[in-house]
Amino acid sequence: MSETLSSSSQSAPVSGVGPTLRELRQAQAYSLADVSGRLKFSVRQLEALEAEQWDQLPGGQSLRGMVRNYARFLEADGTAVLTMLESQVSDAGAPKPVPRSAPGAGLAGTELSLYSESRSGFSWGWLLIIVVFLLVAGFYAIDRGWVPDSWLVFDWLKGLKS
Numbered sequence: 001m002s003e004t005l006s007s008s009s010q011s012a013p014v015s016g017v018g019p020t021l022r023e024l025r026q027a028q029a030y031s032l033a034d035v036s037g038r039l040k041f042s043v044r045q046l047e048a049l050e051a052e053q054w055d056q057l058p059g060g061q062s063l064r065g066m067v068r069n070y071a072r073f074l075e076a077d078g079t080a081v082l083t084m085l086e087s088q089v090s091d092a093g094a095p096k097p098v099p100r101s102a103p104g105a106g107l108a109g110t111e112l113s114l115y116s117e118s119r120s121g122f123s124w125g126w127l128l129i130i131v132v133f134l135l136v137a138g139f140y141a142i143d144r145g146w147v148p149d150s151w152l153v154f155d156w157l158k159g160l161k162s
Contacts, residue, residue: 017067017085018052024074025050039069046070054089063089 025035036043048056049066057063064082071081141147142160152158 016052016088017081018050020081020084021067021070021074021076022050024071024076028074030074035070035073039073041066041070052088 025032032043032046035041035046045057045066049070054063057066064085067081067085068078071078138147139160142152142157145161147161149158149161152161
């Protein structure tokens with residue numbers, strides 16, 4: 001990923017986030033309409049980003065999310081592009097984007113792309129819902145007499161059946 005960013009910057013001098021993203025997009029033969037359709041940003045927003053017209057774009061986390069998703073789509077190193085963005089936007093006098101201390105901290109749910117990667121991990125909430133549902137279903141089955149007596153190993157379960 002970072003090879004894409006570094007190899008494109010060696011072929012022609014690139015001075016900022018916008019020209020870097022434009023050059024990466026053109027190297028992969030994507031039109032602005034292609035990127036717009038995939039990332040759900042308007043062509044006008046993408047043009048403003050590539051032209052570095054910061055006053056035409058949202059600031060803070062929204063700008064960071066937009067740049068991160070665009071870089072991810074172009075298979076560039078998102079961290080390097082965000083670092084370029086932070087130094088460039090703060091130099092331009094615009095409000096500096098809100099930094100995040102860790103990859104999971106802050107507003108992690110502000111992904112702007114509809115095609116963002118799904119988050120892996122175990123959801124304890126769903127497990128609890130499933131366990132409660134199975135317990136209720138089991139007690140209902142015992143109450144209705146659907147469970148044979150041989151399955152009821154505890155005396156208190158047999159008491160529920162009668």
